[in-house]
Amino acid sequence: MEKKLRVMIKFFLDINAKKTDIFLKKYLSRQKNQGLIPAMKYGSLAGGKKIRSSIIIGAGKLFNIKANKLLNICAAVECIHSYSLIHDDLPCMDNDRIRRGKLATHVKFGESTAILAGNSLLTLAFEMIVDSSYKIENKAKIELVKILALCSGHTGIAGGQYLYLSFEKKKKNFLDILDMQRKKTGKLFNFCCLAPGVIAKKNIRELKSLSKLGEDIGLLFQLADDFIDFKGSKKLAGKSTKKDQKKGKSTLVSLIGYDKAYYFASKLKKKILSKLKKHGKKANDLINTVEFILERNF
16 A cells, blocks of 8 residues: 555544544543543543554445544444444453553453453443434434444354354364354444434345445454454554464464465455445445554554
C-alpha cells in the first residue's frame, strides 16, 4: 500500500475513533453510579484502533447513513469489544498484563473491579441502543439488540473465547480453527456490517449478505492479529507478542505455517474486496479499511 493512501486511511480511522471516544466519554460521564466508571473508562477509552466503529460508519455509507446516526451503535460495539478484552486479559483466561500499551484493567484496578467493569460495559452497550434519545425506529432497536446479543454471548464472542481456551495445546483441524475465530472475532464484525442494513430496512437477502461480509472481515482481522503475534513488535502492537506459540494456541499459523496462512488471508481479502467493489464509490471507505486490516502492524 502506497504511503499517501496509508496516511489517508489512518486519518479516516483516527477521526472515527475520536468521534466514538467523545460519544462514549460523554455517555459514561452521565451515568449516576460512579463506583465502576473509572475502570470502565480506562478499559474502553484512550487507546485502540476502533476499527469496528470504522466498519460501521463505512457500511453506513453504502446506504447513505451519516456517521452521527450510527454513533450509538459504534459506542455499543466498542463497549462489547472492550468488555471482552478486559475479561480476556484476566489471569484465569489469557493472563496478559499489558493492553493498548498500558497496564491491563485488572492490573490497574484489581481483578474483581475489572470483572465488574467488563460486565457493566457489556450491559451498557444495550442501554445505548435502546436509549430514548437515539432517534431510530423502535423496531430497528429491538432487532439490533437481538442480533448484538447473539453476536456477544455463547453463540458469538463468549463461545469463541471458550473454544479458544479449550483448544489450547490441542491439535485442531482447519475448520475447527476457522469456526472458533469466526465466533471469537467474526461475529461482532458481522454485527458491524449488519447494523446499518437493519437501520436502512434492507431485505433478508441483503442482510444475510452483509452478515457474511462482516464475518469475513472479522476473520481477516483475527488472522492479522495472529500474524502480529507471530512476528510483530510488542512496542507497536501495544500488547505482548509471540505468546500464541508459547501457550500452544490453535491458530492457522500454528497449523499450516505463516506463509500458507498469509496466502489464505490474502485470498480472503480479495474475496471481500470483490464483494465491496459492487457497491461502487460508496464502498471506498470500507475497501480502504479492509486494505489496512491485513497490512497493519498494531
